[in-house]
Amino acid sequence: MHFYAGKFIHLLIVVFAVTALTFVMLNLLPGSVAHEIAGQSATVGDVAALREQLGLNAPVLVRYCRWLTGALRGELGNSLVTGQAVTKTIASHLPVTVELLLLSQLIALLLAVPIGILSAWRPDSKTDRLFGTIGFGLVSIPSFALAILLIFFFSLRLKWFPATGYNALNEGVLLNLKGFILPALSIALVEWVTLMRVLRSDLIATLQEDFILLARAKGLPAWRILIRHALRPSSFSLITLCGLHIGNLIGGAVIIENLFALPGVGRLLLSSIFAQDFPMVQGCVLFIAIGYVTVNFLVDASYGLLDPRVRKEGTGAR
Amino acid sequence: MPGKTGMVFWLAAAWLCVVMVSAVSAALWPLPPPDQIDWVNLAVKPGVAGHLLGTDNMGRDIAARLLFGARVSLTVGTFAPCIGLVAGTLLGVVAGYYRGYPEKLIVAAIDTFLAFPRLVFLMMITFVFGSSLLNLTLALGLMTAPTFARVARANTLRFAGREFVLAARGAGAGDAAIILREILPNVLMPMLAYLLLVMGLVIIAEGGLGFLGLSVPSPTPSWGGMIAEGREVLEQSPHVSMIPTLVMFLTIMAVNLIGDRLRGWFDTRESQL
Numbered sequence: 133m134h135f136y137a138g139k140f141i142h143l144l145i146v147v148f149a150v151t152a153l154t155f156v157m158l159n160l161l162p163g164s165v166a167h168e169i170a171g172q173s174a175t176v177g178d179v180a181a182l183r184e185q186l187g188l189n190a191p192v193l194v195r196y197c198r199w200l201t202g203a204l205r206g207e208l209g210n211s212l213v214t215g216q217a218v219t220k221t222i223a224s225h226l227p228v229t230v231e232l233l234l235l236s237q238l239i240a241l242l243l244a245v246p247i248g249i250l251s252a253w254r255p256d257s258k259t260d261r262l263f264g265t266i267g268f269g270l271v272s273i274p275s276f277a278l279a280i281l282l283i284f285f286f287s288l289r290l291k292w293f294p295a296t297g298y299n300a301l302n303e304g305v306l307l308n309l310k311g312f313i314l315p316a317l318s319i320a321l322v323e324w325v326t327l328m329r330v331l332r333s334d335l336i337a338t339l340q341e342d343f344i345l346l347a348r349a350k351g352l353p354a355w356r357i358l359i360r361h362a363l364r365p366s367s368f369s370l371i372t373l374c375g376l377h378i379g380n381l382i383g384g385a386v387i388i389e390n391l392f393a394l395p396g397v398g399r400l401l402l403s404s405i406f407a408q409d410f411p412m413v414q415g416c417v418l419f420i421a422i423g424y425v426t427v428n429f430l431v432d433a434s435y436g437l438l439d440p441r442v443r444k445e446g447t448g449a450r
Numbered sequence: 451m452p453g454k455t456g457m458v459f460w461l462a463a464a465w466l467c468v469v470m471v472s473a474v475s476a477a478l479w480p481l482p483p484p485d486q487i488d489w490v491n492l493a494v495k496p497g498v499a500g501h502l503l504g505t506d507n508m509g510r511d512i513a514a515r516l517l518f519g520a521r522v523s524l525t526v527g528t529f530a531p532c533i534g535l536v537a538g539t540l541l542g543v544v545a546g547y548y549r550g551y552p553e554k555l556i557v558a559a560i561d562t563f564l565a566f567p568r569l570v571f572l573m574m575i576t577f578v579f580g581s582s583l584l585n586l587t588l589a590l591g592l593m594t595a596p597t598f599a600r601v602a603r604a605n606t607l608r609f610a611g612r613e614f615v616l617a618a619r620g621a622g623a624g625d626a627a628i629i630l631r632e633i634l635p636n637v638l639m640p641m642l643a644y645l646l647l648v649m650g651l652v653i654i655a656e657g658g659l660g661f662l663g664l665s666v667p668s669p670t671p672s673w674g675g676m677i678a679e680g681r682e683v684l685e686q687s688p689h690v691s692m693i694p695t696l697v698m699f700l701t702i703m704a705v706n707l708i709g710d711r712l713r714g715w716f717d718t719r720e721s722q723l
Contacts, residue, residue, distance in 0.1 A: 401567065
C-alpha cells in the first residue's frame with residue numbers, strides 16, 4: 133500500500149507542476165486575447181474593460197490560484213472564443229480521440245503479438261529477418277508521411293476509404309469505422325514495430341528458461357508453450373511500451389487528427405493554441421497530464437497482476 | 451536487425467554523406483532559388499522545363515527546395531540530440547551519483563516534462579521566442595533531454611557501486627574526479643549509440659512541425675512542410691508529396707541503420723568488459 137501511496141503523491145505533484153508550467157508559459161505568449169476578442173474597431177477603453185472582465189489584470193500567481201481552486205471543483209472556466217464550458221467541449225472531443233487510440237493500439241497489438249511470437253520462436257530465421265527488415269523500414273517513415281501514402285493509395289487510387297471526414301458513431305458503425313481505418317493505420321503501422329521488437333527480445337530470453345525446457349521435455353506443442361507458458365512472463369516491456377504509447381495518444385495524435393480532419397482533443401488543443409484560448413489550452417493540458425499519469429500508474433499496477441513475484445511485497449492486491 | 455553484410459551500412463553512410471554535402475553546398479547548385487515561383491510551370495513532372503525534380507503546386511523548384519530543406523532537417527537533427535545529450539547526461543549522472551534529494555527533484559522534473567504534451571511545449575517555445583532555426587533546435591534539444599537523463603541515470607546507478615569506483619574513492623579521488631574519470635566514460639558509450647536513434651526521431655519531429663506549418667518561418671523550405679503542401683495536388687501530381695517523402699524516408703532509414711550498427715559494436719564492447 134505504501135508503494136502506491138508514494139507513487140500517487142508523486143503523480144499529483146507531476147500534474148500540479150505541469151499545469152503551473154502551462155500557466156506561466158501561456159502568460160508569456162505575445163499578443164493579447166482581449167485585443168483579439170474585442171476586434172479591430174475596439175477602443176482602448178473597450179479592451180481595458182474586457183481585460184478587467186476576463187480577469188487578465190490580476191498577477192499570474194493570483195490567476196493560477198483562482199484557476200486551481202476552480203479546477204478542484206471541476207470548473208475549468210469557459211472558452212474565450214466560443215463561450216462554452218471547457219469541460220463540456222473537451223468531453224465532446226474525447227470520444228474521437230479515444231476511438232482512434234483504441235483502434236490504433238488494437239491494430240498495433242494484432243500485428244505485434246503474432247509476429248513477435250513468430251520471430252522469437254526461430255530467431256535469425258528467414259521469417260524473423262523479413263519482419264525485422266519490414267519493421268526497420270516502417271519505423272523510418274514519419275506517421276504523417278505514411279498517412280499521405282495511405283491516402284494516396286487507399287482513398288485516391290482504390291477509393292476504398294474517405295480521405296478525410298468524420299461521421300459520429302450514431303450515424304452508423306460502418307460509416308464511422310471507415311473514417312477511422314486510415315488514421316488508425318497511420319499510427320499503428322509505425323507503432324507495432326517497437327512493440328514487436330520488445331516482445332521478441334523478451335520472449336527470446338524467456339524461452340531459454342528452465343521451465344520452458346521442462347515444457348518442451350513434456351512434449352507440449354510449440355504453440356502451447358509459446359502462448360500459455362512464455363507469453364505472460366514476457367509481456368512486461370510490451371505493456372510498459374503500450375502504456376507509453378497510450379499516454380502519448382491521450383493528447384490526441386495532433387498531426388493525424390488534423391490531417392484526417394478528425395475532431396479530437398489534439399485538434400482542439402492545436403486550434404486553441406492558435407486562437408490563444410487560454411482556458412481551453414489549460415483545460416486540455418490538465419486533462420492530458422492526468423491521462424498520461426493515470427496510464428503510467430495503471431501500467432505499474434499491472435505488473436503485480438502479471439507476475440505474482442512482484443506482488444508479494446504486501447501491496448494489498450489480492 | 452537487417453542482414454549482416456556491410457554493404458547496407460556503407461550505402462546508408464554514403465546516402466547520408468550525399469545529403470550532408472548537398473545541404474552544405476545548396477546555394478552553389480545551378481538551380482532556381484527555392485522560393486522563386488515559376489508561374490507557367492505549376493506542379494509539373496520531373497524533368498519538365500529545366501526543373502530536375504519538377505515543381506510544387508506554387509511553381510517552386512522541388513530539387514532546390516529539397517536541398518535547402520535538408521539544411522533545416524540536418525541542422526536540427528544534428529544539434530538537438532547533442533543538446534539533449536549534454537543536458538540529459540548532466541542531470542542523469544548527478545541524479546544517479548548523489549541520490550537523495552537531487553535525484554528526487556530531477557526524477558520529478560523528468561516526469562513532469564514527459565507528462566507535458568510535447569507539441570504544446572514546442573508550439574509555446576516557437577510562439578513566445580519566435581520560430582527561428584536556433585529556437586527550434588533548442589526546443590527539440592530540450593525535448594530529448596529527459597530520455598537521455600533516464601538512460602544516464604540508469605547507467606550511473608549501475609556503475610556507481612562497482613569496485614573500480616570504490617577503488618578510486620579509496621585512492622582519495624573526490625566526487626568530481628570520480629564522475630569525470632570513472633563514471634562518465636562508461637555512461638557515455640551507450641548514450642552515444644543512442645544518439646543516432648534520437649537523431650532519427652528529431653528529424654521526424656521536425657518534419658511533423660513542418661507539416662503543421664510550425665517549423666522554420668515560411669520562405670525557408672522544410673521537408674515536412676513540402677509533404678504537407680503536396681497534399682493539395684496529391685491526386686493530379688503525387689510527386690510533389692512523394693519525392694520529399696522518399697528523401698525523408700531514406701535519410702531517416704540511413705540514420706537508423708548506422709545507429710543500429712554502432713549499437714551492435716558498442717554492445718560487443720560492453721560484453722567484453
